[in-house]
Amino acid sequence: MTSILINTINMQTLWITAEEALALLGTKPQTLYANVSRGRIRAKPDPADPRRSLYQLVDVKRMAERHSGRRQAKEVAAEAIRWGDPVLPTGISAITNQRLFYRGQDVVVLAEQHTLEQVAGILWNIDDGGIKIPAGGENGGPRVAAALVALASRVMTDLPALGRHPAALRSEAADVLATVASALVPSSQVLPLHERLAHGWQRPEAAEPIRKALVLAAEHELNVSAFAARVTASSGAALSAATLSGLATLTGPRHGGAWMSVTALVEKAATIGAREAIRSTLSSLGLVRAFGHGHRLYPDGDPRAKAIMESFEAPAIYAELAKVGEDLLGEPINIDFALAALADSFRLPDDAPLVIFALARTVGWLAHAMEQVESGQMIRPRARYDGIVA
Known part of the structure; x- marks a missing residue:
């Protein structure tokens, strides 16, 4: 019965009414609302009637399939690694009520004044505040490639992380971060990392937006690169090996490379207009997040994106794409969109x-x-x- 009902709904619809959701789920309204409050089904106000709510179709479908019959343990386990229920305990960060917290502190509040170095102190449980990163590195060559090589060169000489005192690990973590910084942000001066970036790119006016972006992007629960780092660390490998795993994973177009589809959309919109650019690009539901709109964990909008966008004045085309995209897709912009807008606004490197x-x-x-x-x-x-x- 559930499959028949799903087939009657236009599959290009991203959001459905409560009546449609209840028909798919076969449950009482209270169950629907409970799933929303627990973050299992995303909801947002109906633009046509703010007193009513709309519900994310893909979430409702997933819950309908879950409750269509008692599933075997292997099916439950398989779903757990695809945006399923939490699978690992952590005290590092939490995403609740569409807000992101670093060890209990709202990241948007932290981004108002903190630096990345100070946030490292929070995330690494360093009591005396943040860390200091020394100057170092040489200019020339692709920065991310240099970071990959620098980390790889450490892996076989660094000590395994297993069995070492937490204080020793934190000290080594600061050294690994310094290695990455020297590759990504080479500098002969000891400066906060956001200032090193702005200075290296010869855009001092971009320092504050970059600082906010660094803080807001530092951590995001068990994303694919963090999971890759944890898997590597669980083997007892060196911290540099875990970081290398994370960085390699980040280079994927569905993770750290998602901003590239935003810049491509901007170029297209400059030629044929924002609405037509999105219409012509959208060919399946899976492409929604490929050009900077929507996040499963933030149905009402990515708070990180909002905080970044408020720190500078983006070109008009970005504001238009954000509005048209939300109108057409029902999804606000995410952090990938905001980072692309930041780079374009200050004419930063590609x-x-x-x-x-x-x-x-x-x-x-x-x-x-x-x-x-x-x-x-x-x-x-x-x-x-x-x-x-x-």
């Missing part, structure tokens, strides 16, 4: 969004790596074989 993201997220990867090591657990899920049986 890879600036990835450099900012990589430098910031290194702090989060190291926090996850150290927490995983201290847990003493190895991450080793089982695979469900679905190949040919002889």
Whole structure:
């Protein structure tokens, strides 16, 4: 019955009414509202009637499939790694009520004044505040490639993380961050990292927006790069190895490279207009987040994106794309959109969004790596074989 109902709904619809959601779920309204409050189903006000709500179709479908019958344990486990229920305990960050917290502190509030170095102190549980990053590095060559090489050169000589005192790990984490910073932000001066970036790019006026972006992008729960870092750390490998895993994962177009689709959309919009650019680009539901709109964990809008966009005046085309995109897709902009707008606004290098993201997220990867090591657990899920049986 559920599959028949799903087929009657236009699959290009991103948001459905409560009546449609209840028909798919086959439950009482109270159950629908409970799933919304627990973050399992995203909801937003109906633009046509703010007294009513609309519900994200993909979330409702997932819950309908979950409750269509008692699923086997293997099915539950498989779903857990695809935006499913939480699978790992952490004291690093939390996303609740569409807000992001670093060890209990609202990241938007932290971004008002904190630097990335101070946030590292918070995420790494350093009592005496932040850390200091020495000057270093040489100019020339792609920055992210240089960071990958620099980390790889440490992996076989750094000590394994397993069995070492937390204080020693934190000291090494600062050194690993310095290695990444020297590759991404080479400087002969000892400056806060946001100032090093602005100075290196010869855009001193961009220092404050960059500072905010670094803080807001430093950590985001169990995203794919953080998970990769934790898996590596769980083997006992060096912190540099865990960071290398995170950085390699970040380079994927569905993670750290998502901003590139935003810049491509901007170029297209400059030629044919924002509305037509989005219409012609949108060919499936899966493309919604590929050009900077929507986030599963923030149905009402990514608070990180909002905070970044408020720190500078973006070109008019970005404001138009943000509005038209939300009108057409029902999804506000996300952090990928904001980083692309930041880079364009201050005429930063083409890879600036990835450099900012990589430098910031290194702090989060190291926090996850150290927490995983201290847990003493190895991450080793089982695979469900679905190949040919002889």
